Amino acid sequence: MQNHEKRSCSSINHKQLGSGKKAAGFDNMSRNIIAGEDERTAIAMEKIEKLAAENAVVVFSQSGCSMCDVVKRLFCSLGVGPTVYELDELQSGLSGDLEKALMRLAAAVPGTGDQSLQAAPPVPAVFVGGKLLGGLDRVMATHINGTLVPRLKEAGALWL
Numbered sequence: 609m610q611n612h613e614k615r616s617c618s619s620i621n622h623k624q625l626g627s628g629k630k631a632a633g634f635d636n637m638s639r640n641i642i643a644g645e646d647e648r649t650a651i652a653m654e655k656i657e658k659l660a661a662e663n664a665v666v667v668f669s670q671s672g673c674s675m676c677d678v679v680k681r682l683f684c685s686l687g688v689g690p691t692v693y694e695l696d697e698l699q700s701g702l703s704g705d706l707e708k709a710l711m712r713l714a715a716a717v718p719g720t721g722d723q724s725l726q727a728a729p730p731v732p733a734v735f736v737g738g739k740l741l742g743g744l745d746r747v748m749a750t751h752i753n754g755t756l757v758p759r760l761k762e763a764g765a766l767w768l
Contacts, residue, residue, distance in 0.1 A: 621663070621691045652702075652709035660735035664765035665690040668710055668733040671697065675744040676732040682751065688765045695731060707731070713740055737763030 660666045665683060667690045669676035683690045695703045710730040734741045736759050741747060750756040760766040 621689055622694065648705050649709050649712065652705035653713065656706060656709055656713065659691075659693065660740070661738040663691040664688075664737060664763040665760065666735040667692045668695060668706065668731055668735075669693065670695050670731050673729075673731055675729070679732040679734060679744055679747055682747065686757065686760065686766065687768075688760055690734075690765075714742065736760060736765070 656668070665688055667676070667679055667683070669680065669692050671694045680690065680692060695706055698706070707730040710733045714730065714733065729743075732743055732747075734743070734747050741750065741759070747756065750759065757766065
């Protein structure tokens with residue numbers, strides 16, 4: 609039997625959803641998607657936009673998700689302390705609204721709007737510099753092709 613003990617690097621900043629500063633911008637991605645959306649999803653998208661703009665690296669996660677753990681461990685190994693929001697630790701209604709909004713945002717990212725993404729889980733959802741990078745596949749692809757570290761430096765998550 610495996611030990612499923614929760615391990616994390618000390619630089620991960622787990623946060624609860626709360627009030628904070630207003631987001632400066634989000635490339636108007638969520639505003640374009642909001643047209644025709646129900647009000648709860650629109651509110652959730654604005655909340656995500658605000659949270660993503662507050663820190664250099666933001667990860668929307670679920671505590672039992674192995675793909676989320678891989679993303680968090682990658683950032684820790686690079687010396688980045690992401691801000692992590694665990695969706696399964698939220699109220700069920702808010703969690704569902706945020707998951708739906710994350711799926712819609714992911715479908716709007718250029719190069720990821722294919723049909724396979726529609727069935728993909730909404731987490732992990734990684735934002736760097738207030739912009740949606742994507743899920744595990746996009747994070748790993750940018751790491752492998754050498755563009756992740758420069759993005760992290762540009763966002764202020766890395767200084768070296």
